Amino acid sequence: MRTINTEQITNEVSRLWQDANFYLDKDIINVIKKKLQKEKDPRVKDALSIILNNAELARKERRPICQDTGIPIVFLEIGQDVMIKGGDLTDAVNRGIRQGTGKGSLRPSVVNCPFDRKNTNDNTPAVIHTEIVKGDKLKISVMAKGAGSENCSQTKMLLPTDGEREIEKFVLESIKLASSNPCPPIIVGLGIGGTLEKAVYLSKKALLAPLNKINPDKKIRALEENIIKKINKLKIGPNGFGGGTTVLALRIEKFPCHIASLPVAINISCHVHRHKEVIL
Template sequence: MREINACDIVKTVKKLCIEANCHLGEDVKNCIKCARENETWETACDVLDKIIENYNIADELSAPICQDTGVACVFLEVGQDVHINGDLNEAVNEGVRQGYKDGYLRKSVVKDPIDRVNTGDNTPAMIYYDIVPGDKLTITVAPKGFGSENMSRIVMLRPSDGIEGVKRFVINAVEEAGPNPCPPIVVGVGIGGTFDKAAYMAKKALLRDLGEHNENPYYEELEKELLQSINSLGIGPQGFGGKATALAVNVETMPTHIAGLPCAVNINCHVARHKTEVL
């Protein structure tokens, strides 16, 4: 049994909140630069140039890339041989509290969905647990903006709808979203499981580095085909027209019931943030 102190979790979560919000991952930057090189439509080129300029300014000043510094989605892979000294949930929330305060990040969480009074410190975090073998704790902080979150969709397809039904649903979700989720977007797709598991997979798909594909060649092909279809829609960066509507499509799947084909689409903007550290 390995011991991990809650105070180390606080420090790590705090650091990851600030880093994720101010410094875009190299995988996303490379994808944006690649999209710029492949773009020919003038307004689209101009938008992509400004997006590149923006993340460079954020890097330089350690300033938030986007003002929507999101709700803090925190993914924990807890090794089953780890013992936490202290309260794990509270440690994560304290890390978020300190990170959002000391990092000058926006506090965007309201305590009650109807009453809507701001909690003032961006807590609580949305915490997702996975129990895994080993004695490590892997922490991923993925701040999630709601311009893109609001454009996410879920459907319980019929098995007879098959792969064509899935493709139609994903492409329609992106087309309906249009300019709203700040294209070029990243599209997370969850297929199978249950109603809630499909949504969880779609969100988790957004944590995968851009450029990495599903290990199953069939779904790797699906990712490539969906990306091509989406980038033929003409929505383009910010919806002003152009090629780069999406940077990547990441698909995750799992077994499901004989009667069902759940499918979820979780959309992320071009400020596709996630940072990981292993304790």
């Protein structure tokens, strides 16, 4: 059995939490550069240029890309042959978030309770999702999730007799309603199937995939591409300025479900799509 110390987990979480907030992934930058070349409207071009300019400044100066440095969401894929030593795992993760928030001058954006709403001043507690998987590795993914886009997310229990058209309709209605509020161009995660909470979890996990990853399921890929096309026809665009760049990527994650159910969850991420991973 392999041993991983909680101190190492703390250090990695602190680093990933800061890096996610400072360094926008190259795949997003590259997609935005391509979209910038295609757009004609000067306001749309201006908005996309500023996104690139901003990401470059943040990278160079090691500072938050966006002032909403997000709520920390930490995904732990724990190999069943790994033993974690050195104290409580949840504490280790939260220590990492606390350290990273201080070192990186990140904004404290988490309150202690939905009613009292007192700022915890260090972004703890993180939302932590754990999965036990095969092997002797530990994969840590840290996502910094802004509230502007999170607030535009939706879930709905469709009928089992509904199909792709109804799913598509629900997604388009939700994106229309979100309009320019989630900071387009957006990335969309769709969780389809399972139960209410499983669909929501899958919609979040769908956001972790690299932007250029192609869905191996041809039928699902066709559905993804079809919805992307239709969203971009809504002409919301960066800052709500119109044009054809509303969504940069859309991912579907699916799971078997009850004969009577068709849960669908939509999780939206802004263009400052931040997550970093490490495998220990």
